[in-house]
Amino acid sequence: MPNKNWWKEILKQNGISFTKIRETIINILQNTESHLSAKEIYIIAHKKNKSIGLTSVYRTLDILTKLGLLHKFEFGDGEARYELDEKVNNKSHHHHLVCVRCNKIIDYTDFVKDETDFINKSEKGLSKIYNFDIKGHMIRFYGFCEKCRDK
Amino acid sequence: MPNKNWWKEILKQNGISFTKIRETIINILQNTESHLSAKEIYIIAHKKNKSIGLTSVYRTLDILTKLGLLHKFEFGDGEARYELDEKVNNKSHHHHLVCVRCNKIIDYTDFVKDETDFINKSEKGLSKIYNFDIKGHMIRFYGFCEKCRDK
DNA sequence: ATAAAATTGAAAATGATTTTCATTTTCAAT
DNA sequence: ATTGAAAATGAAAATCATTTTCAATTTTAT
Missing domain, CATH: 1.10.10.10 (Winged helix-like DNA-binding domain superfamily/Winged helix DNA-binding domain)
Structure with missing residues (x-):
């Protein structure tokens, strides 16, 4: 910035x-x-x-x-x-955890190193295999948040 | 099935x-x-x-x-x-490659092993850190497809 | 076969987003 | 600072995907 x-x-x-x-x-x-x-x-x-x-x-x-x-x-x-x-x-690179019940969205920044390794490898491979010019990615987890998981 | x-x-x-x-x-x-x-x-x-x-x-x-x-x-x-x-x-486990210009969607099944390792680790960690009951995930790449990349 | 419950299509309603258009604001050149 | 063309604006109307309503039809358990 x-x-x-x-x-x-x-x-x-x-x-x-x-x-x-x-x-x-x-x-x-x-x-x-x-x-x-x-x-x-x-x-x-x-x-x-x-x-x-x-x-x-x-x-x-x-x-x-x-x-x-x-x-x-x-x-x-x-x-x-x-x-x-x-x-x-x-801000730090992050993705989202989405509660399918209350729609709460959590930004998480964990496991960035693992993510980067995985994304870089996939991106490089997919670009070549499908002749795609990849500009970005999305990773998201769906489930039940703390408040909704027991209901 | x-x-x-x-x-x-x-x-x-x-x-x-x-x-x-x-x-x-x-x-x-x-x-x-x-x-x-x-x-x-x-x-x-x-x-x-x-x-x-x-x-x-x-x-x-x-x-x-x-x-x-x-x-x-x-x-x-x-x-x-x-x-x-x-x-x-x-069908095999797959994710999507999305063309932001023509909206073409490609199902890809590559790098499943890497994905599984990464997703399992993230899911286990995130569940604990955020007390989330994770039910599913989404991975997606955005970019320009073969036909659109040169336009 | 039959009646209660579930499903249906058409039309109306909803709700997010986009378009239209007459008016106002911005900005580069004075 | 002034000005005028271009860009931006709000309100209202239009659009468009999706949902709801409701009376008629179909399904299912008996």
Whole structure:
């Protein structure tokens, strides 16, 4: 993460205007630990600035996603959820543990070494076998969280 | 896979009626190599039997998914896609390679040994660390397929 | 054969996301 | 600082996958 305003520079480089609304949304994404949906982001943004509409939230999320600064996930609860890129947000490489009952999502950073070895080997092999230009991967575990496992 | 009619027995065991419509949908799932969406299944089913409606397709897919016989995936193209369980359909354990440009999905079965080692270790560790009762995992690679990589 | 329970299709409802369009804001060039 | 074209905006309408409702039909246990 260059500095707090890394994104202003990137928007400019891509010919995208800097606006109060986009600043608000990016700040929300930078300051959350959860996996917010567009509507959840809208609710927070709208409290800070009554003039922000849901449409602009969707549009900003799309722009950031297309620039690769943001990642869009579907965890199975019907709405897309977003996370700033690890590099952009200065976070460790992680994946998710998803509770199929309450939809709780845990970010985990364990077993990165094993993961890296496995992913590198698979990626290299699959690229060759299927002539695929691999850009990213996803690993996810599903099950019952602490609170839901006994119910 | 017990035999061709494995599912009749399972439905009965779960108090679910056996109907022509369900038979048609299950046959379609058994005979496809692709990752069909509800609408695609409906189109095929409807050709075979004009009285089948889209609603019943959704309902049957839900039932099979809840019984664990079918798996529901979201690959990012806006509609859920379905695959019969590997055991049920006598297929090898596999994961997916997804083209982010044309949405092509490749099932791959390579590096299973490495995967099993990595997944087992992670699953055991994560279960303990997060007190999670892990039931399944997903591994997926995103990138550009053979046809899209040069465009 | 029969009646209660389960299933069905069509149409309506839902809910997330996208599009439209008239208005407002941004930004580069003055 | 001013300005005007281009980009961004909110509200409302449109879209589209999925779910619900409900009256009619089919299945199943008897």
